[in-house]
Amino acid sequence: MMRVGIRKRKTRALLRRIAVIAVVLLIAVIPAIPIWLMYGWIISQSFSGRVILGILPSKLTIENWRFLWSPITMGEKEYPNIWPITLNTLFLALGVAGLVVLVSSLSGYALSRMDFKGRTGMMQFIIALHAFPSVILLIALFVILNKLGLYGKGFMTLVGIILIKAGLEIPMATWIIKGFFDSIPWDLEWAALVDGCSRWRAWRSIILPLVLPGIGAVSIFSFLSGWSEFLLVFTYVAQEEYYTLPVMIYHMIGEFIHIDWGMLAALGLFYAIPTIIFFSVSQKVLLKIYVGGVKG
Amino acid sequence: MVVLRGEILVRVLLDNISKFFGKVKAVSDLNLEIKDGEFVAFLGPSGCGKTTTLLMIAGIYKPSKGRILFDDEDVTDLPPKDRNVGMVFQSYALYPHMTVYDNIAFPLKLKKVPKQEIDRKVKEVAKLLQIDELLDRKPAQLSGGQRQRVALGRALVKEPDVLLLDEPLSNLDAKLRILMRAEIKRLQRELRITTIYVTHDQVEAMSMADRIAVMNKGRLQQYADPQTLYNKPANLFVAGFIGSPPMNLIEGSITERNGSYYFETHSFKYALPRDIGSLVASKTSEVILGVRPEDIRVIIDGRGSSDSAIIGTVYVVEPLGRDLLINVKINGVLIKILAPTDIRLESGQKIMFTINRAKLHIFDKKTGEAII
Amino acid sequence: MPRGLSKKMLPWLFLAPMLLMITLAWIAPLVLTVYLGFTDLKINNFLAFIQDFFTDKVKLTLDNFRKIFYAEDPYVSETFKVTVFYVVSVLSVNAVYALILSIAIAYFVKNEILSMILRVTWLLPRITPGIIYALMWIWFIDPRYGLLNDMLRLMGAPEDWLPDSWLLRKPYSQVLMVMINGYVGASFGMIVYTAAIKSIPPDLINAALVDGASEFQVARRIIIPLLKWPILFVTAWQTLSLLSSYEYILMVWGAGSGQGYGIARSAGVMVWSLYSYAKAFAEYLYGYASALSLILVVIGLVLIILYFRIFGFKRLMEPSKVEV
Numbered sequence: 001m002m003r004v005g006i007r008k009r010k011t012r013a014l015l016r017r018i019a020v021i022a023v024v025l026l027i028a029v030i031p032a033i034p035i036w037l038m039y040g041w042i043i044s045q046s047f048s049g050r051v052i053l054g055i056l057p058s059k060l061t062i063e064n065w066r067f068l069w070s071p072i073t074m075g076e077k078e079y080p081n082i083w084p085i086t087l088n089t090l091f092l093a094l095g096v097a098g099l100v101v102l103v104s105s106l107s108g109y110a111l112s113r114m115d116f117k118g119r120t121g122m123m124q125f126i127i128a129l130h131a132f133p134s135v136i137l138l139i140a141l142f143v144i145l146n147k148l149g150l151y152g153k154g155f156m157t158l159v160g161i162i163l164i165k166a167g168l169e170i171p172m173a174t175w176i177i178k179g180f181f182d183s184i185p186w187d188l189e190w191a192a193l194v195d196g197c198s199r200w201r202a203w204r205s206i207i208l209p210l211v212l213p214g215i216g217a218v219s220i221f222s223f224l225s226g227w228s229e230f231l232l233v234f235t236y237v238a239q240e241e242y243y244t245l246p247v248m249i250y251h252m253i254g255e256f257i258h259i260d261w262g263m264l265a266a267l268g269l270f271y272a273i274p275t276i277i278f279f280s281v282s283q284k285v286l287l288k289i290y291v292g293g294v295k296g
Numbered sequence: 297m298v299v300l301r302g303e304i305l306v307r308v309l310l311d312n313i314s315k316f317f318g319k320v321k322a323v324s325d326l327n328l329e330i331k332d333g334e335f336v337a338f339l340g341p342s343g344c345g346k347t348t349t350l351l352m353i354a355g356i357y358k359p360s361k362g363r364i365l366f367d368d369e370d371v372t373d374l375p376p377k378d379r380n381v382g383m384v385f386q387s388y389a390l391y392p393h394m395t396v397y398d399n400i401a402f403p404l405k406l407k408k409v410p411k412q413e414i415d416r417k418v419k420e421v422a423k424l425l426q427i428d429e430l431l432d433r434k435p436a437q438l439s440g441g442q443r444q445r446v447a448l449g450r451a452l453v454k455e456p457d458v459l460l461l462d463e464p465l466s467n468l469d470a471k472l473r474i475l476m477r478a479e480i481k482r483l484q485r486e487l488r489i490t491t492i493y494v495t496h497d498q499v500e501a502m503s504m505a506d507r508i509a510v511m512n513k514g515r516l517q518q519y520a521d522p523q524t525l526y527n528k529p530a531n532l533f534v535a536g537f538i539g540s541p542p543m544n545l546i547e548g549s550i551t552e553r554n555g556s557y558y559f560e561t562h563s564f565k566y567a568l569p570r571d572i573g574s575l576v577a578s579k580t581s582e583v584i585l586g587v588r589p590e591d592i593r594v595i596i597d598g599r600g601s602s603d604s605a606i607i608g609t610v611y612v613v614e615p616l617g618r619d620l621l622i623n624v625k626i627n628g629v630l631i632k633i634l635a636p637t638d639i640r641l642e643s644g645q646k647i648m649f650t651i652n653r654a655k656l657h658i659f660d661k662k663t664g665e666a667i668i
Numbered sequence: 669m670p671r672g673l674s675k676k677m678l679p680w681l682f683l684a685p686m687l688l689m690i691t692l693a694w695i696a697p698l699v700l701t702v703y704l705g706f707t708d709l710k711i712n713n714f715l716a717f718i719q720d721f722f723t724d725k726v727k728l729t730l731d732n733f734r735k736i737f738y739a740e741d742p743y744v745s746e747t748f749k750v751t752v753f754y755v756v757s758v759l760s761v762n763a764v765y766a767l768i769l770s771i772a773i774a775y776f777v778k779n780e781i782l783s784m785i786l787r788v789t790w791l792l793p794r795i796t797p798g799i800i801y802a803l804m805w806i807w808f809i810d811p812r813y814g815l816l817n818d819m820l821r822l823m824g825a826p827e828d829w830l831p832d833s834w835l836l837r838k839p840y841s842q843v844l845m846v847m848i849n850g851y852v853g854a855s856f857g858m859i860v861y862t863a864a865i866k867s868i869p870p871d872l873i874n875a876a877l878v879d880g881a882s883e884f885q886v887a888r889r890i891i892i893p894l895l896k897w898p899i900l901f902v903t904a905w906q907t908l909s910l911l912s913s914y915e916y917i918l919m920v921w922g923a924g925s926g927q928g929y930g931i932a933r934s935a936g937v938m939v940w941s942l943y944s945y946a947k948a949f950a951e952y953l954y955g956y957a958s959a960l961s962l963i964l965v966v967i968g969l970v971l972i973i974l975y976f977r978i979f980g981f982k983r984l985m986e987p988s989k990v991e992v
Contacts, residue, residue: 005371009378014377020776020883026766028772031791035851037815039792045807063862103685110682120981122683128972129694131905133912135967136941136961139948140697140704146718151899167693170686228797231915235949253803253923262767263811268800279795376877389875393893402889403879450879459861460878 045265064249064262068270072263074255079248080240082270088158089227089244093163094273096226097219100173103166105215108177123178129171138235145236154242161232169225173218180214220278227274245271305332306366306457306490308353313362315348322348323514326362330492336483337493337505341537345514347386348493350460353492355379366457377406382456382489384461388447391437396422397431398445403454421449423485441472448480452487459484459491465500467487488540490546498538502526510534527655535586535657541621544592544631546585547661550577559585566605569653576658576667583667586657589621589634595648596639607646610641614621624649701965705959707733711952727816732959743933743943751940754845760849762910763903766857767895771887773858774865775873787862794855800845802919805848809834809924835924841935848916857902863988864898865891894990897979901987902947904975912964914942 048057150160338346355376529535557573608624622635922929948957
């Protein structure tokens with residue numbers, strides 16, 4: 001091989017390094033700028049009058065957050081108070097989380113620990129469901145809600161939505177919890193049995209503490225997914241007082257766009273608080289779950 | 297061997313290099329010269345920094361401090377691509393999605409060598425390493441030994457200036473390891489490529505390398521040819537690490553009485569030759585005495601006994617096949633002795649033995665450095 | 669043998685609540701969608717229908733499918749075109765762009781902290797509740813208040829290239845649709861690919877570097893071939909979910925225009941699933957809407973069966989696994 005001079009080799013190496021940096025900038029950094037700008041805007045806009053250049057706050061104010069203590073009006077129309085709406089959202093999210101955890105811990109345990117005919121089939125079925133896009137079923141679910149007498153019944157409609165939303169989340173949650181059970185070695189359970197525990201006792205004092213992180217992750221995940229649920233409430237809830245936050249925000253965007261960006265930003269930020277908290281606390285676990293199964 | 301010649305012999309110089317990973321010092325202040333065409337082994341326990349050093353020479357890691365020179369050219373800032381090194385990894389790192397042929401051809405394709413030439417070279421290397429039957433297979437279909445040869449072929453085909461081998465034999469079974477040891481050595485002699493071989497196995501290092509750099513905790517302990525390393529270990533670490541069964545290391549102090557020097561422990565006293573004694577005593581009194589098991593001779597029936605003989609009790613006898621390894625206890629101090637198999641000994645039996653004074657090692661207890 | 673029987677029953681006892689919920693949320697609506705597709709359920713016969721369904725009082729008909737396939741609904745063909753455009757372009761963002769993105773973030777960027785910042789940034793659109801994500805886009809593209817037009821001007825785009833409304837002016841609105849969904853979708857690919865790239869043994873990449881590969885050659889010759897299955901998985905999975913995703917379109921166009929999601933039609937972003945939704949909940953033609961959905965259901969089921977064939981159960985489970 002011909003030997004290339006050291007200086008030439010160094011220049012080439014430098015050029016290649018620059019090319020790599022250029023690609024990173026072009027692909028990963030520059031397209032991310034709008035994302036940063038959007039989040040910068042929503043934060044600064046919520047505390048500010050007019051914003052300069054999109055993200056620089058001008059005059060600090062809490063006026064945008066007035067919806068927390070006074071009703072929002074638009075001409076004659078008065079929007080429902082934010083707090084009952086927040087409670088509706090919380091009720092929905094907690095209901096979904098509770099139901100999902102309860103049902104999927106049982107099924108996750110059975111799929112991981114029990115041997116029965118049709119176990120593999122059941123697992124395949126769950127994965128298939130997970131892949132199936134559930135939003136297609138909205139119309140049929142609407143008919144079912146009507147048949148069950150849960151449509152247009154205010155609070156009971158929310159209960160119906162909890163049932164549906166939980167049902168849609170359960171295949172994935174089952175799968176995740178099964179994974180957590182799978183990661184506990186059988187030896188541990190046997191050791192407990194040999195040490196004189198009853199099967200129930202072994203479950204309670206050995207297995208449960210070990211899957212608790214998994215159950216925690218699933219509850220956070222399903223809570224967030226209930227908290228962010230938009231379509232079901234948007235479609236099935238007709239009365240304003242049973243709206244949840246995202247649906248109310250949807251309608252308010254339509255009304256207040258161009259008029260009060262500040263309030264919309266503050267409202268959005270208010271709504272995002274649980275998501276921000278949960279995500280910063282349990283980012284690692286959530287990411288793992290996102291890999292396991294995402295709709296999107 | 298026409299294609300794979302080693303006309304360009306490269307000298308590698310590590311000029312005071314260090315590598316930190318965060319706060320961890322993987323390698324500190326390493327100075328080393330590898331002559332052109334030389335076969336050098338980096339020897340040390342795991343985590344001693346030998347693989348890190350190798351990866352710095354390859355250009356995967358950049359040293360935190362210091363320079364690396366190939367033939368007086370500073371390559372510290374060059375990426376691996378521009379260094380023309382070949383490397384065999386411990387895991388072989390064969391590309392699983394390529395056939396054996398493509399694996400070996402890969403470095404040549406990257407160099408934009410013409411197709412026919414690639415073909416010729418790949419086949420030649422394959423023949424050299426006796427893997428020409430396997431060219432169409434995927435790595436997953438190969439045995440450990442075959443993978444090893446492919447990895448070697450891939451490293452050699454580009455006619456590297458420097459060949460780097462990172463524990464290449466550690467995943468092979470014992471028999472194959474001995475075979476490959478000889479083969480790698482033969483190849484290196486034939487091709488005369490400057491070669492650096494990382495291993496934790498002293499037998500491999502001793503049997504293959506021209507010189508060995510013993511490393512521990514990121515520092516160079518000694519850099520010498522195998523014989524010197526064995527006969528003149530520079531410090532306690534090298535003394536303990538090289539040799540199997542390991543050297544006996546006994547803590548004690550040097551005392552002088554009426555012009556005679558003694559090595560004294562709480563359990564026995566051993567007269568030292570005057571010249572050695574005075575030399576050691578002039579430096580320190582707290583020492584560690586080292587003597588290899590084969591440099592101790594058991595005295596049977598009092599024949600050949602002398603006044604410097606030591607008496608001990610046989611603790612355990614381990615037959616090693618060719619030799620016997622006798623564990624002798626002298627009031628709590630355990631000494632291992634290598635003896636011919638024709639001696640009959642039983643546990644609890646009292647025996648006498650003498651130490652070959654020419655093969656004595658004495659280390660400073662504080663610094664661990666060899667005094668003699 | 670009551671004991672043996674109870675042992676056999678126990679797993680099903682544990683599974684019963686799940687099966688019940690699945691029946692409610694998946695099986696029943698799935699069956700019902702099929703059924704509804706063959707009826708002419710609308711707002712005016714709705715109440716009677718709720719009483720009578722699955723009895724012979726309901727008249728079954730093929731009218732809905734005639735409308736779809738024989739172009740009796742003139743809008744179907746345009747919806748179809750928009751949907752194909754939508755799926756293909758967002759899919760290429762999700763599968764191909766995300767691949768380059770992941771290699772850039774997980775391999776080219778060596779600094780751990782920088783790499784983490786970029787990864788979180790690209791995840792934000794997925795984590796953020798949809799309506800907030802929509803709100804931010806609505807602001808960003810606003811010709812007067814938003815920053816998009818300013819940024820484009822800064823990059824030297826001539827004034828008459830900039831639309832007076834990104835939301836309503838074709839083809840800008842369609843580009844916008846791809847961007848909004850692309851940012852969310854890219855993170856799915858990124859999560860799967862990044863995990864896969866991280867699981868490639870470092871020795872393999874080091875070996876390629878020593879063999880003389882540049883960073884780009886490592887990406888092209890080692891990383892991408894090893895990511896064969898993850899790439900296929902992302903493509904397959906995303907095809908399925910894109911076919912039926914319309915939530916962001918509904919939110920951005922519905923809220924952003926102030927005129928509801930019906931505006932999607934004139935903006936050229938009415939995808940098949942949104943069309944079905946609009947037929948049901950804006951025009952109250954439940955039967956026809958179900959028929960439209962049913963087509964997606966069938967495509968979905970066929971694709972799922974196909975995926976099980978191609979990937980096998982195992983690979984569907986561990987999409988990020990690299991086969992070394």
